[in-house]
Amino acid sequence: MRVYGLQEENWDQSALSIVVVGASGDLAKKKIFPALFALYYEKMLPKNFKIYGYARSKMGDEEFRDLIASSLTCRLTDASDCGKKMDEFLDRCFYQAGQYASDADFAALASRMAEGEAPLECADRLFYLSIPPNIFTAVAASASKAASSKCGWTRMIVEKPFGRDSESFCALSDELYRHLREDQIYRIDHYLGKELIENLTVLRFANLVFEPLWSRQYIRNVQVIFSENFGTEGRGGYFDQYGIVRDVIQNHLLQILALFAMEQPASLDAEDIRNEKVKVLKSMAQVRLEDVVVGQYRSRTTRGSTLPGYLDDDTVPPNSITPTFAACAVFVNNARWDGVPFLLKAGKALHSRVAEIRVQFRHVPGNLYRNKLGLDLDKATNELVIRIQPNEGIYLKVNNKVPGLGLRIDTTRLDLTYKSKYEATLPDAYERLILDCINGDRRLFIRNDELEVAWEKFTPVLKELEERGVQPELYPYGSRGPVGAHYLAAKHGVRWG
Ligand code: NDP
Ligand code: BG6
Numbered sequence: 319m320r321v322y323g324l325q326e327e328n329w330d331q332s333a334l335s336i337v338v339v340g341a342s343g344d345l346a347k348k349k350i351f352p353a354l355f356a357l358y359y360e361k362m363l364p365k366n367f368k369i370y371g372y373a374r375s376k377m378g379d380e381e382f383r384d385l386i387a388s389s390l391t392c393r394l395t396d397a398s399d400c401g402k403k404m405d406e407f408l409d410r411c412f413y414q415a416g417q418y419a420s421d422a423d424f425a426a427l428a429s430r431m432a433e434g435e436a437p438l439e440c441a442d443r444l445f446y447l448s449i450p451p452n453i454f455t456a457v458a459a460s461a462s463k464a465a466s467s468k469c470g471w472t473r474m475i476v477e478k479p480f481g482r483d484s485e486s487f488c489a490l491s492d493e494l495y496r497h498l499r500e501d502q503i504y505r506i507d508h509y510l511g512k513e514l515i516e517n518l519t520v521l522r523f524a525n526l527v528f529e530p531l532w533s534r535q536y537i538r539n540v541q542v543i544f545s546e547n548f549g550t551e552g553r554g555g556y557f558d559q560y561g562i563v564r565d566v567i568q569n570h571l572l573q574i575l576a577l578f579a580m581e582q583p584a585s586l587d588a589e590d591i592r593n594e595k596v597k598v599l600k601s602m603a604q605v606r607l608e609d610v611v612v613g614q615y616r617s618r619t620t621r622g623s624t625l626p627g628y629l630d631d632d633t634v635p636p637n638s639i640t641p642t643f644a645a646c647a648v649f650v651n652n653a654r655w656d657g658v659p660f661l662l663k664a665g666k667a668l669h670s671r672v673a674e675i676r677v678q679f680r681h682v683p684g685n686l687y688r689n690k691l692g693l694d695l696d697k698a699t700n701e702l703v704i705r706i707q708p709n710e711g712i713y714l715k716v717n718n719k720v721p722g723l724g725l726r727i728d729t730t731r732l733d734l735t736y737k738s739k740y741e742a743t744l745p746d747a748y749e750r751l752i753l754d755c756i757n758g759d760r761r762l763f764i765r766n767d768e769l770e771v772a773w774e775k776f777t778p779v780l781k782e783l784e785e786r787g788v789q790p791e792l793y794p795y796g797s798r799g800p801v802g803a804h805y806l807a808a809k810h811g812v813r814w815g
Contacts, residue, residue: 326696332470333366333441335431339457341371341382341413342450343620344552345477349508350446351386351411353748355511356393358407359400362753366441368434371413372427382413388470393743418449421457424464431465442470444755449475450556455493464496475504475755479560480570483780484773491700491766500766504755509570509673510577510762511747511754513736514706518577518675519591521712531653538699539812540578541676542571544664548671549615549795550642550794554631561640563612566664568776572599573764574706575660576676579650588760592768599771605779611799612783613643614790615667623668625795641722641783641790642666645803647810648775657677659810663803667795673706678814687727696727701815710744711735 336354337627338346357363371382372510387408392400414430416423435441445461449456454476466472476494481487486510486640509515522529531537544566550557557565573595578592617627628634628642643665650660679700687693701715713731719728791800807814 320583332364333368333435333438335368335370335435335441335443336366336752337370337372337427337431337443337445337461337465339372339418339445339447339461342373342375342377342385343448345448346371346446347385347389349746349748350448350752352389352391353752355404355407356749357744357753358410359403362799363756365568366435366438368431369411369412370417370427370431370434371411372419374415376415379412383408383411386411389632416455419720420462421460421464424460426447427553428465433444440622441467442756443467443472444752445472445474446752447474449477451477451481451490452574454490455497458494458497471502471756471758473502473504473758474498475506475752476692477506479564480505480769482560482564484770484777487769487773491769500668501760502764504751504760505692505764505766505769506751507569507764508747508751509706510573510764511749511751512706514704514710514712514748515574515577516714517764518574518704519586534656534658537658537678538678539659539661539810541661541663541812541815542574542578542674542680542815543676544673545668545795545799546573546666546671547668549626549628549667549757550634554628555633557642558634558638558640561644562664563610563644563646567644567646567662568574568772571662571664572772572775573768575648575650575662576768578656578675579660581654586761588763591761592765596765596767598652599656599701599768599775600707601650602677602771603649603651604775605646605648607779607782607786607788607808609647610779610783611645611789611800611802612641612790613665613793613802613804614638614640615632615642615665615795615797616792618794618796620796624732627795628667638786639790643790643793643799644667644801645799647806647808648780659812661807661812661814663799663814665793665799668799669796671708674815675704675706677702677704678793678812678815689729691725693717693727698727703815709735710733711737711739742781746752 338350340346354369372414389403414427416427447457458474481490522532547791576595576598579598583590583594614628617630629636644662647659647661681695681699688695698717703713705711711734713733715729716732717727718730720728751762791802793800
C-alpha cells in the first residue's frame with residue numbers, strides 16, 4: 319500500500335487523479351476543495367496529483383478555478399507563499415461537464431485523466447461522490463465502467479445519507495455492490511474525522527485511569543449532544559425529506575456512541591475496530607417511541623428583527639412536521655452498559671453551537687462531605703466532558719477544597735483546552751478522511767454492516783413517528799429546544815449537562 323504524505327520516495331512513482339463528482343455543489347465548495355488545498359499545502363498529496371471537477375453545469379477550467387479559489391483560505395499559515403501555493407494548486411484543477419448516468423461522458427473524463435496522468439501509465443483514481451443520493455448508483459455504474467483505473471486502485475467516497483430506512487439502505491447498498499467491491503467504497507461520516515473523536519480511543523485505551531471506570535458500575539449516564547445556532551438555511555429541500563434523526567442522530571451521534579461504548583479492539587486495524595462497533599450496535603435495544611421527543615423551530619422576533627421559522631423556508635412544504643430537533647434515550651443491553659441511559663440530542667436553530675459528549679458518573683458512596691457540608695451530590699457528581707467543537711477540549715469536573723483555613727468544597731475543572739495546550743491548527747475532518755482514503759485506511763469509514771444495524775434500530779421508530787403523524791413540539795429559534803427533552807431526561811434520571 320502506498321502511504322502518501324509519509325514516504326516522500328513514493329511520491330513520483332504513481333499518479334493520483336481525484337474526481338469530485340458534483341463539483342458545482344455546496345459541499346464541494348465548502349469542504350472538499352478547501353480540504354484538498356490544505357492537504358496540498360501540507361505536502362500530503364503525491365507529486366503527480368490532479369483534481370477533476372465533474373458535474374452537469376457548463377463551465378471551463380478557468381471558471382472552475384475561480385469557483386474553487388473563492389472558497390480557499392490560508393488558515394494553516396500566514397506565510398507569504400500562500401497565494402503562490404494557491405496558484406500552483408489551481409493549476410492542477412480541471413473541469414469536465416457531463417451527465418451523471420452517461421458512460422460516454424465518464425469515458426470523456428477518463429481520456430482527460432489519462433492525458434493528465436501521462437507519461438505514467440499507472441494511476442490511482444479517487445471519486446468523491448458529492449451529489450444527492452438518488453444519483454449515487456448511476457455515477458457508481460458509469461464511473462466504474464468507463465473511468466476506473468486500469469492498473470492502480472479505484473475508490474469512491476460516498477456521502478451520506480445512506481438511505482432513509484432499512485429498505486432504501488439495502489436497495490442502495492445492493493446497487494453499489496453491483497458496481498464496486500466493499501474495499502472500494504468509503505462511506506464517509508465526517509464526525510469520525512473530527513480530532514476529538516479520533517482521540518476518543520486514545521483517551522480510553524492509552525490511559526489507565528478511564529477504562530476501569532468505563533461501565534455501568536461507575537457511569538450513570540452518557541449524553542451525546544449536537545446543537546446548532548442556525549436553521550436549515552438553504553438546505554430545507556434536502557432536510558425536509560430526512561429530518562434531524564436521519565440527518566444527525568442515526569449517523570453522527572450513533573457512530574460516536576459506538577466508539578464510546580465498544581470493547582477494546584484486538585488492534586487498531588480498521589476491521590478490528592469496526593467489528594467492535596458493530597457489536598455495540600447489535601447490543602442496542604430498538605429505539606422506542608416513548609423514548610423520543612421531537613421538535614421543530616418556529617420564528618422568533620427579537621429586538622425588532624425576526625429569525626425565520628423552519629416553515630418560513632420556501633423549500634419546505636407549508637405543513638411539514640419534519641423534526642429539526644430530537645432527543646432520544648437508547649440502551650446498550652450488554653454486560654458493560656446494561657441499564658445506563660445514553661441520551662442523544664440534536665437540534666437546529668438552538669441557542670448555541672456545540673457538539674460534546676458528557677459522561678456523568680455515579681455518586682461517591684458514603685460521601686463524607688454530604689453530612690458535614692450539606693454537599694449536593696447531584697451537583698457534585700464527577701463529569702467528564704469531551705467537547706468536540708467548538709473550542710475543542712476535554713475536562714473533568716472534580717470536587718476540590720477551596721484553599722484557605724475553612725473547609726469549603728468547590729466543583730471545578732481539570733481542563734485540557736486544546737487551544738491553550740497545542741499550537742497546531744486542528745485539521746478539518748474532511749482533510750483527515752480524504753487523506754485516509756488515499757492511503758487506503760478504512761478505520762474512520764463506515765462498513766456496510768454498521769449501517770445495516772444502525773438502520774434496524776431506528777427504522778421502526780421513524781416509521782411510527784411518520785405513520786402516527788406525531789406533531790413536533792414547537793420551540794423558538796435560538797432557544798434551548800422543547801421542554802419535552804427535559805421530561806425525557808428526568809424520566810431516565812438524567813440532568814442535561
Ligand atoms: P447539492 O445539492 O449542492 O448538489 C451537488 C451537485 O449535484 C449540484 O451542484 C448539482 O450539480 C448536482 N445536483 C443537485 N441536484 C441534483 C439532482 N436532483 N439531480 C442531478 N444532479 C443534481 O449537494 P451538496 O453539495 O450540499 O451535498 C452533496 C452530498 O453531500 C449530498 O449527498 C449531501 O447529503 C451530502 N452532505 C452535504 C453537506 C453540506 O453541508 N452541503 C453535509 C454533509 C453531507 P449540477 O447541476 O452541476 O450537475
Ligand atoms: C451534516 C448535516 O452531516 O453535518 C448538517 O447534514 C449539519 O445538517 C452538519 O449541519 C454539521 O457538521 P459540522 O461539522 O458543521 O458540525
